[in-house]
Amino acid sequence: MSRPSALLGVTTALLLLPGCSSATADGDRQLTVYAAASLTHVFGELEQTYEAAHPGVDVVMVHGGSSELAATILEGAPADVFASANEAQMDAVRTEIATSPQVFATNTLTMIVEPGNPLGLSGLDDLAREDVASVVCAPQVPCGAATLDLASLIGVELAPSSQENSVTDVVGKVASGQADAGVVYVTEAQPSSGVQEVPLAGAAEVVSAYPIAAMAGGHSPDLGPSFVELVLSADGRAVLERAGFGAP
Amino acid sequence: MTGTMPRWMGPLAMIAAAVVVLPIAATVARLDWSRAPELLTTPAAIGALTLSLATAAMSTGLCLLLGLPLGYALATWRSRLKPAVRALILAPLVLPPVVGGLALLYAFGRRGLVGEALEDAGISLAFTTAAVVLAQTFVAMPFMVLATESALGARAGHHEALAGTLGGSRTRTLWQITVPALRPALITGTVLAFARALGEFGATLTFAGSMPGVTRTLPLEIYLQRETDADAAVALAVLLVAVAVTVVALAYRPLAARPTDGAGR
Incomplete structure (x- = not known):
């Protein structure tokens, strides 16, 4: 930002x-x-x-x-x-x-969604769904590189709507409702930001x-x-x- | 042309030029010429430049289409509210980029004032090229409105009045008398709007997101490249400046320098 x-x-x-x-x-x-x-x-x-x-x-x-x-x-x-x-x-x-x-x-990664998780998202593979607008960090920044690592570890191909410059931008897009879900560091997934955390399987394997x-x-x-x-x-x-x- | 400039203004003018030119010159000096051709022809660079030129052209078109009528309306409007309305329309010029993006989000975002209704109607602007065009139009519009209004304000309107007495319709008078007379101002407004749209960054990033080929314009690509490869960021920045300077140099002439029937300042 x-x-x-x-x-x-x-x-x-x-x-x-x-x-x-x-x-x-x-x-x-x-x-x-x-x-x-x-x-x-x-x-x-x-x-x-x-x-x-x-x-x-x-x-x-x-x-x-x-x-x-x-x-x-x-x-x-x-x-x-x-x-x-x-x-x-x-x-x-x-x-x-x-x-x-x-x-x-x-730090490790986690998924954030709108409070209440209205779309019922449970894992990274949900982010590839066509009806889900997801945002991640761009591969060029550390959180984006970690996100790619995690996706390939789980064997999921992500289809984000936007690749943001920083993890705070990802939180902002989800908190404002522009995006349905995002991948961020666990330290950023605070309820005070207006988002809900959905823990990701395999997240412990990718450590920053x-x-x-x-x-x-x-x-x-x-x-x-x-x-x-x-x-x-x-x-x-x-x-x-x-x-x-x-x-x- | 006014008379000869007082001598003491010379050094001040040189400082003014240095303030603007030095940072740009310093950026060009950082350019790694040997790597530039390779850095500027990556798919990411070409994609970002293409998207930037296309969206800036579209938003400039919108500014012309909508800003000319607004400038006209402001020039002819007689009201005590006029200064306040004019000031409001200039707000995008002073809004910090991030605030501009948030403002667009509050209006056209998925949960925004208008955006929510659009969403219900099946129109989603989120993360689309249309969102980029909207952000650029928002920041560039004031230039078009101002250029039109000030040029019209400087005209006495005799020609239009005469055309009216001769039975010309308002529309015909607009196209045959007013627009030709405003040509220099319209070109100025168009060029400034295009340059501003080309450089738009913050509102796009906050409102439209950043996706290659869809919303990642050249300024966003520069910001991202800086994370990994400062040389690439510099090369792209020099390209952006070169495009803008070329457009302005080709199209922009000081208003007073053109022979006009009083359409200038």
Whole structure:
């Protein structure tokens, strides 16, 4: 979606402005965390935990698609930490990494439908039905690649009406009623989004790993590893679990 | 033509040009010329370009067909409400792309104000090329309406009045007097509408979806390609800019530069 990307652009521009870059007016330090969009809620909680434990440090979160974040980091954006929704994007920024990447969470796929499941959909093969308008992620983005893997594992040929750019776009199309069903990460299939989850057989076989690493190019390279530690800690684990993420 | 420009405006004009030209030049500089022919001839690229040109042409046609009457109506309408109505019609120009898409969804989506009734009648716009055309028409219409209205507003209407006294019907007067006189403005409106339709992105993505050959226009293909191959995204972006610049350069002339009977500004 272009809203997060616009936000990202503005945030990056602000970060690049001299004066707002490394310290705020009262001498506070700033820790900049680039994290995949699916981590928005979890990292919001961890941000508060971190700031409570590190007085004087202001954590700034930049969320977006992992590949978009990776591209900005490669263009010189000052990230102290990068948490990616897949290993390919962590690999893309390997020249900027300060500590070796560690997988801190996993995600699997599920199906979402209109609340009440009026069409009685039960599995991926229903998505090939002619009377079902389904949306999936495009094969070029991580959730779409995982969807293709799952479909071929089960032996189903999907016939989507649209291949979206991000998992949040898929949720949006189903929640708005434009589409009857979609395939998303379990962490996105929240009832609060106005969708109902239909667990998929075989979904546990296709696991997306989320790696995290401290980055060298930020303004507080000394603080990065401590945030990574928090994410990997028991506290971090508990927050991730509550949001539906699996253990590495 | 006005007189000679004050000297101090020169540097400002150059900065203005740089603000616009620099990012485009920087994009062209990123282009990998050796890979460009291969990147631009993939089935995905050709499909997206074809769809973009076809939908932009259709929505420009719709803008001309509907925007000209609306511009005419606005120009001749005498009401205190006119500024408010005009401002409302310009809203697509300022709406953030995603909001434009949501607005279309609320109107024409499967559960939308009008969309639900259409759905009951067996007409579904969801995920169709028609939805793309609708999104582009929505964002491009203001250019056509504005061009028509301002050109008409600048005309005194003497010729039309004369045609009327000579017994010409309103329709005949429109085709034989008004439209020829408005030609430069109509061309301006058409070109701007086409360029805007060609670049439409957010409303299409939110409202129409993204499916190769059906709804994935060139801007959507660029956005997706960027995920995996930045070079391909740059090549497609340069192609899009080249098409738009060519169309504008060929068709657009400043209104005042044409010999007209007062149809200009």
